Amino acid sequence: MLKNHWAEVLDPKDPLVNIRKKGWDRFEEIGLPRPKQEAFQYFPLQKLIFPKLALRKSVDMRPVAGLVFIDGFFNEALSSVPAPLVCQPLDVAMRSYGLFLQNRLARAMKEETDPFAALNGAFQGRGAFLYVPPKCQIEMPLQMLHLFTGEEMASPRLMLYLGREAKLHLVQSSQGKGFCNAVIDSVLDVGAELTFCDEGSSHFQAFRATLKRDSRLKALFFPKGEWTRHSIQVQLAEENAEAAIFGLARLEGDDQAHVHATVEHIAPHTRSRQHFKNVLKEKSRSSFEGKILVRSEAQKTEAYQLNNNLLLSDEAQANAKPNLEIFADDVKASHGATVGQLDEEQLFYLRSRGLPLEQAKQWLVDGFCREILDQVTR
Numbered sequence: 001m002l003k004n005h006w007a008e009v010l011d012p013k014d015p016l017v018n019i020r021k022k023g024w025d026r027f028e029e030i031g032l033p034r035p036k037q038e039a040f041q042y043f044p045l046q047k048l049i050f051p052k053l054a055l056r057k058s059v060d061m062r063p064v065a066g067l068v069f070i071d072g073f074f075n076e077a078l079s080s081v082p083a084p085l086v087c088q089p090l091d092v093a094m095r096s097y098g099l100f101l102q103n104r105l106a107r108a109m110k111e112e113t114d115p116f117a118a119l120n121g122a123f124q125g126r127g128a129f130l131y132v133p134p135k136c137q138i139e140m141p142l143q144m145l146h147l148f149t150g151e152e153m154a155s156p157r158l159m160l161y162l163g164r165e166a167k168l169h170l171v172q173s174s175q176g177k178g179f180c181n182a183v184i185d186s187v188l189d190v191g192a193e194l195t196f197c198d199e200g201s202s203h204f205q206a207f208r209a210t211l212k213r214d215s216r217l218k219a220l221f222f223p224k225g226e227w228t229r230h231s232i233q234v235q236l237a238e239e240n241a242e243a244a245i246f247g248l249a250r251l252e253g254d255d256q257a258h259v260h261a262t263v264e265h266i267a268p269h270t271r272s273r274q275h276f277k278n279v280l281k282e283k284s285r286s287s288f289e290g291k292i293l294v295r296s297e298a299q300k301t302e303a304y305q306l307n308n309n310l311l312l313s314d315e316a317q318a319n320a321k322p323n324l325e326i327f328a329d330d331v332k333a334s335h336g337a338t339v340g341q342l343d344e345e346q347l348f349y350l351r352s353r354g355l356p357l358e359q360a361k362q363w364l365v366d367g368f369c370r371e372i373l374d375q376v377t378r
Contacts, residue, residue: 001050002050002119005050005052005053005123005153006024006122006123008053009053009122009123014091015091015094016090016091016094016124016127019102019105019106019109019121020121020122020123020124021122022105022106022109022110022121023109023112023118023119023120023121023122023123023124024118024121024122025109026109026110026112026118026121027115027118027119027121027122030112030113030114030115030118031115032115033045033115038289039114039260039289042258042285042287042319043229043256043258043287044227044256044285047227050153050179051151051152051153051179052152052153053123053152053153053155054071054072054073054125054150054152054153054154054155054178055071055152056070056071056073056125056126057070057071057073057149058070059078059147059149061078061147062078063077063078063079063080064078064079064080064143064145065080065081065082065143066079066080066081066142066143066144066145067079067081067087067128067130067142067143067144067145067158068145068147069125069128069144069145069146069147069154069156070147070149071125071147071148071149071150071152071154071178072124072125072146072153072154072155072156072180072182073125073126073156074089074090074125074126074127074128074156076088076089079128081130081142082138082140082142084133084136085130085131085132085133085136085138085142086129086130086131086133087128087129087130087131088128088129089126089127089128089129090124090126090127090128090129090157090159091126091127093129093159097129097131097161100161101129101159104159104185104187105121105159108121108185108208109121114206114231114260116181116204116206116229116231117183117204117206117208117231119155119181120155120157120181120182120183120204120206121157121183123153123155123181124155124156124157124183125154125155125156125157127156127157127158127159128157128158128159129158129159129160129161130158130159130160130161131161131163132160132161132162132163132166132167132168132192133163133166134163134164134165134166134189135163135164135165135166136163136166136167137165137166137167138167138168138169139167139169140169141169141170141171141197142168142169142170142171143171143173144158144170144171144172144173145173145174145175146172146173146174146175146180146182146202147174147175147176148174148175148176148177148178148180149176149178150178151177151178151179152178152179153178153179153180153181154178154179154180154181154182155180155181155182155183156180156182156183157182157183157184157185158183158184158185159185159186160184160185160186160187160194161186161187161189162186162187162188162189162192162193162194162215163189163192164189164190164191164192165190165191165192166189166192166193167192167193167194168193168194168195169194169195169196169197170194170195170196170197171196171197171199172184172196172197172198172199173199173200174199174200174202179203180202180203180204181202181203181204182202182204182205182206183205183206183207183208184196184205184206184207184208185208185209186207186208186209186210186217187209187210187212188209188210188211188212188215188216188217188241189212189215190212190213190214190215190238191213191214191215192212192215192216193215193216193217193218194209194215194216194217194218194219195218195219195220196217196218196219196220197219197220197222197376198219198220198221198222198223198230199222199224200222200223200224200225200228202228203225203227203228203229204228204229204231205221205228205229205230205231206230206231206232206233207219207221207230207231207232207233207234208233208234209233209234209235209243210234210235210237211234211235211236211237211238211241211242211243211270212237212238212241213238213239213240213241213267214238214239214240214241215238215241215242216241216242216243217234217241217242217243217244217245218243218244218245218246218375219232219234219243219244219245219246220245220246220247220372220375220376221245221246221247221248221259221276222247222248222249223247223249223257225255226254226255226256227255227256227257227258228249228256228257228258229257229258229259229260230247230257230258230259230260230261231260231261232245232259232260232261232262233261233262233264234262234263234264234272235264235266236263236264236265236266236267236270236271236272236298237266237267238266238267239267239268239269239270240269240270241267241270241271242270242271242272243263243271243272243273244272244273244375245261245263245272245273245274245275246274246275246276246372246375247259247275247276247277247372248276248277248278248279248369248372248373249277249278249279249286250278250279250369251278251279251280251281251284251285251286251316252281252282252284253281253282253283253284254282254283254284255284255285256284256285256286257278257285257286258286258287258288259276259287259288259289259290260289260290261274261276261288261289261290261291262290262291262293263290263291263292263293263303263305264293264295265292265293265294265295265298265301265303265328266295266297266298267297267298268297268298268299268300268301269299269300269301270298270301270302271301271302271303272292272302272303272304273303273304273305274290274292274304274305274306275304275305275306275307275308275371275372276288276290276306276307276308277307277308277309277310277368277369277371277372278307278308278309278310278318279310279312279365279368279369280309280310280311280312280313280316280317280318281312281313281316282313282315282316283313283315283316284316284317285316285317285318285319286309286317286318286319287318287319287320287321288307288318288319288320288321288322288337289320289321289322289323290305290307290321290322290323290335291322291323291324291325292305292323292324292325292326292333292335293325293326294324294325294326294327294328294331294333295327295328296327296328297328298328298331299328299329299330299331300330300331301328301331301332301333302331302332302333303324303331303332303333303334304333304334304335305322305324305334305335305336306322306335306336306337307320307322307336307337307338308337308338308368309337309338309339309340310340310341310342310365310368311339311340311341312341312342312361312365318339320337320339321337322335322336322337323335342361342364342365343364346364347360347361347364350363350364
């Protein structure tokens with residue numbers, strides 16, 4: 001079926017045809033995930049059915065202050081970004097920013113390890129390129145809206161570049177239901193700051209970021225829906241780069257949320273923090289596989305990783321595999337995971353103060369989530 005999709009999307013006149021070919025070639029090298037493959041052993045592969053590709057459509061709506069994707073296709077007419085930001089369809093941007101984009105896309109296709117991100121490279125709709133010029137600091141959050149008109153497979157892609165000392169807060173959200181396989185690929189130049197918040201818009205979300213000297217990344221993920229998988233890869237490529245990555249999933253019924261995160265410390269004096277939490281009710285499932293990778297040159301690294309899971313039923317299941325891979329000898333790093341239930345002593349304390357049982361439980365759940373939710377406003 002995927003080969004048929006590839007035959008449909010292949011167009012020799014497409015300005016991105018070479019990039020699409022690299023994406024498809026990389027996908028064929030990687031192949032579809034297998035049940036025993038470490039990165040997918042908890043993912044419900046039996047539910048994985050690829051629908052037909054979404055086609056470009058027009059919708060009757062007013063322009064939005066931000067970026068708008070319709071079924072995975074960037075809609076320039078419905079999008080509006082504040083000056084001096086530059087936002088262009090990817091095929092158009094290839095003419096003005098071709099050298100950077102070609103190099104970045106070619107490298108991304110060559111080094112990609114996630115099959116769904118590689119598929120996005122082949123099947124992407126009309127992607128977008130967003131450029132934040134040097135020293136430009138956008139204080140108000142910029143919206144990125146995904147609108148789905150049907151249940152076809154949408155493949156939105158955003159290439160994001162922040163210039164020196166630029167600052168941006170990007171919020172991603174969605175309307176409608178569709179099979180979405182999204183990729184955001186970002187580069188933070190010297191001293192740049194990016195805050196990214198994903199409010200839950202994709203079945204598959206690949207987030208890639210390369211941080212240069214003194215740059216700062218803060219990324220927050222709040223998965224929603226029947227099943228989701230986030231593939232997160234962050235490279236701290238130059239000195240004094242810093243990344244903080246947070247996630248919170250509140251699952252019920254048969255919901256599933258899966259995270260595969262890698263933070264790679266390449267340069268010395270870099271810092272990272274990963275903290276993901278899950279609240280699981282009924283028959284819901286979650287998995288977290290995280291890695292801190294410290295290269296031999298990355299001395300004086302500080303890296304921390306934690307996954308906490310709160311089970312509210314006997315049928316819920318949480319799987320956690322945090323791990324470290326360190327090749328430097330002057331490093332501060334830790335990783336850990338917890339899986340537990342509500343504390344009976346805390347419940348007793350709240351009930352002894354007059355709270356009904358359900359309200360006491362809710363207070364404890366809210367307290368468990370608060371540490372991640374507070375990061376939204378910090």
